Amino acid sequence: MIYALRELRSKFKSGIKNPLFIFVILLALLPLALQEPYLLYVATLVLIYIVIAVSWNILAESGQFSLGHAAFFGIGAYTSTLLYKYFLVNPLLGMPFSALTSCALALLMGVICLPLREFYLAIATLALSEVLRTIVIMLPEITGGAVGLGIPPLFGGNRVLNYYLMLAIAVIALSTLYAVRRSKLYLALVTLRCDEVVASSIGINPVKYRLYAFLLSALFPGLCGGFFSFYVGFIDPFSVFNIEISIAPQIMSVLGGIYTFWGPIIGALIIEPVKEFLRISMPTGYLVVYGIIMILCIRFLPRGIMEALKAYTGMSEAVPVGGRKCSR
Amino acid sequence: MLEVKDVYKRFGGLEALKGVSFCVNKGELIGLIGPNGAGKTTLFNVISGLLKPEKGIIKFKGIDIVGLRPYEIARLGIGRTFQLSRPLMDMTLLDNVAVACIYGGRKRVGLKEARSIALEKLRLVGLADKAHLTPKSLTLLERKILEISRALALDPELLLLDEPLSGLSPREIDMHVSLIKKIREDLGVTVIWIEHVMRAIMGAVDRVIVLHQGAKIAEGSPREVAKDSNVIKAYLGEEYAKG
Amino acid sequence: MDPSIITFFQVMMCGLLVGGLYALFSVGLNVIFGVMKIINFAHGEFLMLGGYLTYFLFMLANIDPLLSIPITMALLFLVGFLIEKSLIKPLAGGPPYSYILLTLGISIALQNIALILWTGNYRSVPVWYSALPLSIGPISVGLSLVVAFTVAVILTAILYVLLKRTTFGKSVRALSQNPELAQAMGINVSKMYTLTFCLGAMVAGVAGSLVAFTMYIFPSVGFEIAIKSFCIVILGGLGSFGGAIVGALLLGLAESFTSVYLPGGSGWAPVVFFAVLLITLVVKPQGLLGAKA
Numbered sequence: 074m075i076y077a078l079r080e081l082r083s084k085f086k087s088g089i090k091n092p093l094f095i096f097v098i099l100l101a102l103l104p105l106a107l108q109e110p111y112l113l114y115v116a117t118l119v120l121i122y123i124v125i126a127v128s129w130n131i132l133a134e135s136g137q138f139s140l141g142h143a144a145f146f147g148i149g150a151y152t153s154t155l156l157y158k159y160f161l162v163n164p165l166l167g168m169p170f171s172a173l174t175s176c177a178l179a180l181l182m183g184v185i186c187l188p189l190r191e192f193y194l195a196i197a198t199l200a201l202s203e204v205l206r207t208i209v210i211m212l213p214e215i216t217g218g219a220v221g222l223g224i225p226p227l228f229g230g231n232r233v234l235n236y237y238l239m240l241a242i243a244v245i246a247l248s249t250l251y252a253v254r255r256s257k258l259y260l261a262l263v264t265l266r267c268d269e270v271v272a273s274s275i276g277i278n279p280v281k282y283r284l285y286a287f288l289l290s291a292l293f294p295g296l297c298g299g300f301f302s303f304y305v306g307f308i309d310p311f312s313v314f315n316i317e318i319s320i321a322p323q324i325m326s327v328l329g330g331i332y333t334f335w336g337p338i339i340g341a342l343i344i345e346p347v348k349e350f351l352r353i354s355m356p357t358g359y360l361v362v363y364g365i366i367m368i369l370c371i372r373f374l375p376r377g378i379m380e381a382l383k384a385y386t387g388m389s390e391a392v393p394v395g396g397r398k399c400s401r
Numbered sequence: 402m403l404e405v406k407d408v409y410k411r412f413g414g415l416e417a418l419k420g421v422s423f424c425v426n427k428g429e430l431i432g433l434i435g436p437n438g439a440g441k442t443t444l445f446n447v448i449s450g451l452l453k454p455e456k457g458i459i460k461f462k463g464i465d466i467v468g469l470r471p472y473e474i475a476r477l478g479i480g481r482t483f484q485l486s487r488p489l490m491d492m493t494l495l496d497n498v499a500v501a502c503i504y505g506g507r508k509r510v511g512l513k514e515a516r517s518i519a520l521e522k523l524r525l526v527g528l529a530d531k532a533h534l535t536p537k538s539l540t541l542l543e544r545k546i547l548e549i550s551r552a553l554a555l556d557p558e559l560l561l562l563d564e565p566l567s568g569l570s571p572r573e574i575d576m577h578v579s580l581i582k583k584i585r586e587d588l589g590v591t592v593i594w595i596e597h598v599m600r601a602i603m604g605a606v607d608r609v610i611v612l613h614q615g616a617k618i619a620e621g622s623p624r625e626v627a628k629d630s631n632v633i634k635a636y637l638g639e640e641y642a643k644g
Numbered sequence: 645m646d647p648s649i650i651t652f653f654q655v656m657m658c659g660l661l662v663g664g665l666y667a668l669f670s671v672g673l674n675v676i677f678g679v680m681k682i683i684n685f686a687h688g689e690f691l692m693l694g695g696y697l698t699y700f701l702f703m704l705a706n707i708d709p710l711l712s713i714p715i716t717m718a719l720l721f722l723v724g725f726l727i728e729k730s731l732i733k734p735l736a737g738g739p740p741y742s743y744i745l746l747t748l749g750i751s752i753a754l755q756n757i758a759l760i761l762w763t764g765n766y767r768s769v770p771v772w773y774s775a776l777p778l779s780i781g782p783i784s785v786g787l788s789l790v791v792a793f794t795v796a797v798i799l800t801a802i803l804y805v806l807l808k809r810t811t812f813g814k815s816v817r818a819l820s821q822n823p824e825l826a827q828a829m830g831i832n833v834s835k836m837y838t839l840t841f842c843l844g845a846m847v848a849g850v851a852g853s854l855v856a857f858t859m860y861i862f863p864s865v866g867f868e869i870a871i872k873s874f875c876i877v878i879l880g881g882l883g884s885f886g887g888a889i890v891g892a893l894l895l896g897l898a899e900s901f902t903s904v905y906l907p908g909g910s911g912w913a914p915v916v917f918f919a920v921l922l923i924t925l926v927v928k929p930q931g932l933l934g935a936k937a
Contacts, residue, residue, distance in 0.1 A: 203914060361759075
């Protein structure tokens with residue numbers, strides 16, 4: 074584990090000329106172009122979804138297909154909110170705790186899901202997410218119940234400052250997950266996904282690495298959740314435990330290219346703005362776009378945009394190719 | 402090196418292994434044969450930790466390994482291949498071997514070092530030029546070779562090969578057998594080899610163990626075993642001396 | 645008789661009746677999984693569509709839901725056919741997650757289209773027997789629920805006979821147990837997949853009709869019931885017909901009992917059921933009546 078951290082640090086330092094770096098610079102300059110506060114709001118949401126999508130993807134890389142990621146977001150949101158409400162903890166201090174509770178939940182979920190595969194795992198994670206939501210609703214004295222809680226917005230509601238805070242979170246998340254992708258931990262996860270029996274036979278402890286994957290994929294969504302409640306100044310179980318938060322990263326990952334780094338990012342960049350735009354022009358049933366995109370994507374572009382790009386540019390199979398569960 | 406004593410394994414009502422006992426000494430090349438359903442792969446699964454026997458003791462280098470998880474057994478130095486080769490399809494050949502180096506090798510290595518070790522191992526078996534491709538583009542023989550390289554990346558002291566020759570042409574069989582012999586001679590790895598292709602295995606191994614319906618029915622040199630009446634009876638009705 | 649005992653039986657009765665409806669829906673889902681080995685996340689939408697169809701047939705043409713069942717069956721069969729042929733079949737041989745995502749996508753799309761077309765208002769079909777209670781001794785239950793339950797039982801029984809006695813049923817079972825062998829014996833796998841899917845859709849549609857006059861129909865009604873149903877089939881054992889029935893009745897009972905006996909009522913019901921599900925998954929993953937993998 075120490076080895077992994079050391080590797081992470083050296084990767085950090087060598088990554089300056091990286092496309093990720095350029096991407097971050099572009100994102101940092103964005104508020105100059107988007108003066109309209111609503112657009113900045115959408116941009117912040119996009120950042121959140123980028124982080125959640127890339128995080129979800131890491132879990133998928135280990136072969137664990139979660140339909141309950143909203144749970145991590147939700148618990149993060151409630152952690153920072155309740156810490157503020159009961160202990161007057163500054164949200165900026167509260168957010169790391171959000172990440173912590175999210176990780177604790179991830180461990181719990183991971184352990185429960187250890188014997189489960191594929192569909193069973195998906196349903197179990199969905200069930201856990203729903204249970205958490207129900208618990209929150211049923212304890213209104215503590216959590217505000219279905220009605221929710223109002224809290225003072227961060228930075229007095231200044232959209233630009235909030236955007237940069239979220240950008241900072243996103244940068245930390247993306248660089249960490251980017252470094253993980255280049256580490257030996259990643260190889261273990263992909264091996265687990267491809268063939269669990271083979272993974273065992275070459276010395277990979279499946280329990281350890283499945284749990285690592287859960288932890289890694291829950292950390293940043295939890296952090297985002299912690300940020301989100303203070304960003305909108307309001308929290309309620311239906312918005313933060315919304316199943317959409319569980320489903321969106323999947324569509325985004327599949328559209329952009331599952332099992333790749335940029336896939337979920339591209340997916341989020343496309344889908345989230347489209348969704349928000351539709352929400353304004355078509356307040357009822359705008360989510361139909363999710364459904365249609367999902368259908369079209371799976372049907373015609375099952376490996377996502379990244380794969381189509383690779384084919385188009387004629388790149389050879391120099392990097393792990395995503396899309397298919399390993400077949401014999 | 403490997404001591405198997407009185408191993409019993411049952412699946413519901415079926416007794417797959419009945420009191421199997423034998424020893425394997427360091428550096429030996431042992432053949433494990435028997436008609437289909439004899440329990441050979443089950444025995445491998447028990448040794449490598451994928452299955453837990455109901456009864457019996459298995460000692461590897463003096464260490465009791467029954468009850469250990471498969472990955473712990475791999476790290477102790479037992480590598481294996483599978484009957485139908487299972488390459489990691491979404492990873493390059495290089496990574497296929499590198500991941501074994503990292504997680505199963507004797508010492509802790511980083512990713513870069515593991516990849517260079519892996520490249521060396523691929524070079525030894527002649528797959529270095531395909532190191533950056535995925536197993537999708539490999540022929541059957543190449544996949545089997547990859548499977549063995551991956552197991553060897555563990556620097557194992559004991560290698561379990563499960564029907565490595567199945568599906569190969571006669572020429573490929575000869576190539577693969579010489580690879581296996583090389584592994585024993587050059588690398589000093591002890592090998593237990595399950596096989597149905599008799600002509601190949603009988604000529605190459607030091608000793609043969611014969612299983613039939615879960616029990617060991619014979620053990621000895623290839624010539625002794627070939628003449629053993631129990632063995633002939635077990636194989637009667639089957640194509641004898643295939644290949 | 646002691647009023648609390650009456651209540652107990654009342655609650656139990658109610659639970660069993662609702663469970664019967666869930667059972668009808670779940671066995672359809674179960675058959676699809678058993679044969680095609682896919683989980684149809686859009687199954688709930690077949691129920692929803694059946695419900696809306698029944699509603700509009702009643703409202704616009706004054707057709708009693710029981711009479712419109714054949715129409716519902718036919719139309720849902722067609723819908724299932726279209727979906728299976730155009731979307732599901734082409735996916736064969738792809739990665740396992742693709743079915744989950746595809747059917748999820750279909751589910752989201754259909755739910756939202758329904759939302760757009762018919763708004764989120766709760767609909768229900770007020771048949772003449774809706775408000776009438778049926779008394780069995782000291783216990784009284786809604787007549788409509790009893791009627792729905794009866795229909796569900798009849799249909800489930802027909803389905804059972806279909807699967808166990810007819811040639812079609814035998815092909816279905818052969819396919820679910822050993823697809824390669826079934827194919828080698830001349831069963832047209834592709835056609836069977838389509839038929840099975842359509843059958844499941846049809847049955848779900850009828851379940852929707854039943855829901856229409858016993859409960860409410862709204863765009864996401866199917867999704868909610870479907871989630872419960874996934875839990876039901878897992879609890880009962882994926883692939884087990886009897887398991888789906890048992891699981892469904894258990895869920896009906898659990899919902900009924902928690903809504904009456906637990907403080908906070910029906911809110912805790914999902915937690916209770918999910919908890920049971922999770923325990924089952926960990927202890928006996930193949931479900932109560934499922935076969936060992």
